[in-house]
Amino acid sequence: MAKRTIIEIADRVGVSPATVSRALNNVPGVSSDKRRQILSVAAELNYHPNAIARSLQGQRTNTLAYVAEVNDRPTTDLFFFKDFITALAECCVNYGMDLLIHPVRDDDGSMNDITRALRSGRADGLILTDIRRDDPRVRFLLDQQLPFITFGRTEVGRPFAYVDVDGEGGIYAATRHLIERGHRRIGFLGLPMEYSCAMDRYAGYVRALSASGLPLTPDFVAQNLTNQTDARVAMERLLALPAPPTAFVAASDMLAIMAISVAAQHGFTAGRDYAITGFDDLPLAAHTSPALTTIRQPLQQVCDELIARLVGIITGDGATSSIVLQPELIVREST
Amino acid sequence: MAKRTIIEIADRVGVSPATVSRALNNVPGVSSDKRRQILSVAAELNYHPNAIARSLQGQRTNTLAYVAEVNDRPTTDLFFFKDFITALAECCVNYGMDLLIHPVRDDDGSMNDITRALRSGRADGLILTDIRRDDPRVRFLLDQQLPFITFGRTEVGRPFAYVDVDGEGGIYAATRHLIERGHRRIGFLGLPMEYSCAMDRYAGYVRALSASGLPLTPDFVAQNLTNQTDARVAMERLLALPAPPTAFVAASDMLAIMAISVAAQHGFTAGRDYAITGFDDLPLAAHTSPALTTIRQPLQQVCDELIARLVGIITGDGATSSIVLQPELIVREST
DNA sequence: CTGTTAGCGCCTTCAT
DNA sequence: ATGAAGGCGCTAACAG
Numbered sequence: 123m124a125k126r127t128i129i130e131i132a133d134r135v136g137v138s139p140a141t142v143s144r145a146l147n148n149v150p151g152v153s154s155d156k157r158r159q160i161l162s163v164a165a166e167l168n169y170h171p172n173a174i175a176r177s178l179q180g181q182r183t184n185t186l187a188y189v190a191e192v193n194d195r196p197t198t199d200l201f202f203f204k205d206f207i208t209a210l211a212e213c214c215v216n217y218g219m220d221l222l223i224h225p226v227r228d229d230d231g232s233m234n235d236i237t238r239a240l241r242s243g244r245a246d247g248l249i250l251t252d253i254r255r256d257d258p259r260v261r262f263l264l265d266q267q268l269p270f271i272t273f274g275r276t277e278v279g280r281p282f283a284y285v286d287v288d289g290e291g292g293i294y295a296a297t298r299h300l301i302e303r304g305h306r307r308i309g310f311l312g313l314p315m316e317y318s319c320a321m322d323r324y325a326g327y328v329r330a331l332s333a334s335g336l337p338l339t340p341d342f343v344a345q346n347l348t349n350q351t352d353a354r355v356a357m358e359r360l361l362a363l364p365a366p367p368t369a370f371v372a373a374s375d376m377l378a379i380m381a382i383s384v385a386a387q388h389g390f391t392a393g394r395d396y397a398i399t400g401f402d403d404l405p406l407a408a409h410t411s412p413a414l415t416t417i418r419q420p421l422q423q424v425c426d427e428l429i430a431r432l433v434g435i436i437t438g439d440g441a442t443s444s445i446v447l448q449p450e451l452i453v454r455e456s457t
Numbered sequence: 458m459a460k461r462t463i464i465e466i467a468d469r470v471g472v473s474p475a476t477v478s479r480a481l482n483n484v485p486g487v488s489s490d491k492r493r494q495i496l497s498v499a500a501e502l503n504y505h506p507n508a509i510a511r512s513l514q515g516q517r518t519n520t521l522a523y524v525a526e527v528n529d530r531p532t533t534d535l536f537f538f539k540d541f542i543t544a545l546a547e548c549c550v551n552y553g554m555d556l557l558i559h560p561v562r563d564d565d566g567s568m569n570d571i572t573r574a575l576r577s578g579r580a581d582g583l584i585l586t587d588i589r590r591d592d593p594r595v596r597f598l599l600d601q602q603l604p605f606i607t608f609g610r611t612e613v614g615r616p617f618a619y620v621d622v623d624g625e626g627g628i629y630a631a632t633r634h635l636i637e638r639g640h641r642r643i644g645f646l647g648l649p650m651e652y653s654c655a656m657d658r659y660a661g662y663v664r665a666l667s668a669s670g671l672p673l674t675p676d677f678v679a680q681n682l683t684n685q686t687d688a689r690v691a692m693e694r695l696l697a698l699p700a701p702p703t704a705f706v707a708a709s710d711m712l713a714i715m716a717i718s719v720a721a722q723h724g725f726t727a728g729r730d731y732a733i734t735g736f737d738d739l740p741l742a743a744h745t746s747p748a749l750t751t752i753r754q755p756l757q758q759v760c761d762e763l764i765a766r767l768v769g770i771i772t773g774d775g776a777t778s779s780i781v782l783q784p785e786l787i788v789r790e791s792t
Numbered sequence: 793c794t795g796t797t798a799g800c801g802c803c804t805t806c807a808t
Numbered sequence: 809a810t811g812a813a814g815g816c817g818c819t820a821a822c823a824g
Contacts, residue, residue, distance in 0.1 A: 125578075125817095127816095127818085129818095137794075137795085138794065138796075140795065140797095140819075141793085141795075143819055144793095144794090144819090150793095151793060151794080152793070153793060153794090156793090170577050171817085171818075172513075172578040172816090172817050172818070173578055173579045174509055174513045174578050174816090174817080175578075175800090175816070175817030175818045177509045177800090177818095178510055178801070178816085178818080179817075179818050180818085181800070188558075190542070192543045192546075195740070196740035196744055197539070200539055200739075201535055203539035204535055204538035207538075207542065208527050208558075210558075211527075212560045220559075220574070221558045222520075222556065222557055222558075223523075223545075223556045223557075223558060224555075225547045225550060239555070241505040242506065243505075243508055243509050243510075244508045244509070349740075349741060349744035350745045350746060351744040382718065383717065383745075384746060387721045404531075405529070405530070405532075405684075406531050408531075409531055409685045409686040411686070411722065462802085463801075472810075472811085473810065474801090474802080474803090474811090475802095475803075475804080475812080476811075478802065478803055479803090479809095479810090487809070491809085491810090507800090507802070509800090509802095510800075510801030510802045511802060511803080512802095513800090513802080513815095513818095514801075514802050514803050514804085514815080515802085515803075515816085516816070578817090
C-alpha cells in the first residue's frame with residue numbers, strides 16, 4: 123500500500139494533475155470519458171487523497187476538537203461520556219470532519235492550553251461541554267473570537283452558539299409525573315451547582331412543585347452529588363427523615379442508579395417502596411432493575427446540531443444560532 | 458490572532474525563513490544572537506508553527522487514531538471509557554501527538570473503514586481496544602503491515618505489539634484473597650467470552666480454585682454479562698441456589714456494582730452478608746458503599762506504554778515489543 | 793475541456 | 809553561520 127498521489131494517476135491516464143483533481147472532486151469541466159478513466163485508475167491504484175495536503179492548500183483542517191477536562195476526581199458523567207463521544211465522532215464523519223480529543227487540565231488557570239489545537243492549525247473549531255453557570259472558557263473564546271460551540275448554556279451576557287437540552291422542562295415533566303402518580307413528598311438529587319445544567323434541572327423541580335401547590339421542602343433537597351459516597355450520605359439522610367420522601371427526582375441516570383443501590387441496602391426497593399426518575403436515558407437505563415423512568419436526551423440530535431452549527435460558524439454560513447432541544451419522558455418500572 | 462508564518466518573523470528580524478526554522482527547532486547553526494532575536498519576535502507575534510504544514514513536509518502527522526467501536530448495545534466498559542480516553546489523550550500530548558477518535562461501526566464487516574485515517578494520511582498509527590480472542594482487525598492490520606498497537610492480547614499466531622494487564626493474575630489474586638478470608642463457595646461474574654480479557658480473568662478464577670483444592674462448580678459461574686439485566690438474572694440465580702456462594706469475583710467494577718445493587722434488593726449487603734471483588738479500580742470504586750475491593754489496572758502506565766510503543770513502531774525505533782503490566786489488589790470494605 | 797502555474801507553511805538539502 | 813531553492817500533495821486561477 124505505497125502512498126499514491128494524483129500525479130501517478132495523471133501519468134497513467136495521460137492527463138494533468140489538475141484534471142485528476144477535478145475528476146476526483148466532482149468538479150465540472152472534465153469529459154465523462156476521462157473522468158471514468160481517472161476514477162477507474164484511482165480505484166485500481168487504491169488511491170486515497172492526502173487529507174493533510176488538502177488541509178494545507180485549503181486552509182481548513184476539517185478537524186474539530188473536543189475539549190476534554192482532565193482531573194483526578196470521580197466525575198458525574200462517567201456513564202454519559204462514551205455514548206456522547208462516539209455519537210459525536212460519528213456525526214463528524216457525516217460532515218466530513220475528524221474529531222480530535224484535546225485534553226485540558228482544569229487546574230490550568232491560564233486558559234491558554236484550550237486554544238492549542240486552533241493556534242497550531244490542527245483544528246477548525248472547538249466543542250465544549252460541562253458548561254459552568256458563568257464559564258470563563260466561553261468568555262475567553264468569545265473575546266478571542268475563536269470558532270466554538272457548547273453543549274449547554276451559560277450566562278456571559280453575550281450571544282454565542284450553543285446546543286442545549288431543556289433540562290428544566292425535562293425535570294419539570296418528571297416531577298409532574300411523580301405528582302400525578304400521587305406522590306406529595308418528593309426528594310431531589312442534584313448535580314454540582316457550578317454547572318449550568320444542575321441549576322436548570324433544579325429549577326424544573328422547583329417549578330413543578332410550585333405549579334402543583336406543593337411546598338418546597340429544603341430537607342428533601344440534596345445538591346452537589348458527584349459520587350456514590352455523596353449519594354449514600356444524601357439518601358441515608360433523606361430516608362432517615364421522620365416523613366421521608368416517597369419519590370425522588372435524580373438529575374442524572376447515574377445518580378438515580380446510585381440512589382437505588384443505596385436505598386436497596388436499606389431494604390427499600392425502587393418502583394415498589396418508592397419511585398425514582400433519572401435523566402439521560404442511557405442505554406443502561408432500560409436494563410437496570412427496575413428499569414428506570416427517565417428523561418431522554420436526544421443525543422444523536424444534540425451531536426448533529428453541535429457539528430452542523432460549528433461547521434456553519436467555521437465556513438461562515440449563517441449567523442450564530444443556538445437551539446434548545448426538547449427531552450422526552452420515558453416511563454418505565456421505577457415509578 | 459491573525460495567522461503568523463515564519464516568513465513574517467524572517468522579515469521582521471531580517472533573516473531568511475530557513476534561519477527562523479532552524480532557530481525555532483533548536484537546530485544548531487544559528488548564532489545565539491539571531492536565535493534570541495528570532496525567539497523574541499516569535500513570542501511577540503504570538504507565533505505558533507502550523508502543524509499541518511509540518512505534517513505535509515515531514516510526512517508525519519503526529520496524530521494517533523483511537524479506533525472506537527460504535528454499536529447500539531449497552532456496553533460493559535461504560536465506566537472505564539472516560540478515564541481511559543482522557544488518560545490516553547494526555548499521554549499523547551506528552552509525546553507531541555494528537556489523538557483522533559476514529560469511529561467504526563462494528564457491523565461493518567468490510568474491515569475497510571478501520572484504516573481510513575491511515576490511508577488518508579490523517580494519522581500515523583492506530584490504537585485498538587476491546588480485543589477479541591481471535592481478532593480479525595489484528596489479522597487485517599498485520600496483513601497490511603500497518604502501524605498499530607492494542608490494549609489486550611489475541612491469538613493470531615503472529616507476533617505483534619500490545620500492552621496488556623495480567624487479568625489472569627489479578628483475578629487469581631482476588632480469588633485467593635477471598636479464599637484466605639475463609640470463603641469456600643465463590644461465584645464468578647464474567648464478561649462476554651468473545652473478549653480476550655474475559656477468558657483471561659476466568660482462567661485466573663479457575664486456577665485459584667484449583668490451587669486451593671476447591672472444586673470448580675459450574676453453577677457458580679455466570680458468563681457473558683453485559684448489562685444490569687444480565688447481572689440481575691445471574692445474581693438471582695446464584696442467590697437462589699440451595700447453597701449459594703458466600704463470595705463473588707466480578708470481572709469488572711461495573712459488574713460488581715451491578716451485582717451489589719441486585720443483591721441489595723434481595724436483602725443481602727456486600728461486605729457483611731457476602732464478599733465481592735471488582736476489577737479496574739475506577740475512581741468510583743473507592744466511593745461505592747461499601748467501598749469496593751478490586752484489582753487496580755495501572756491505567757496511566759498502560760496509556761503511556763501504548764503511546765510510547767506505537768510511536769516507536771512509527772518512527773522505526775526498536776522492534777515490535779509488548780508488555781504485560783501487573784495489576785494490584787486493593788482491599789477495601791466489600792470483602 | 794484541459795494544461796500550466798503558483799502557492800498553502802514549513803523544512804531540508806545545497807551553496808555561499 | 810546563513811540564504812536560495814525545491815518540494816511535501818493538492819487545488820485554484822488563469823490560459824489556451
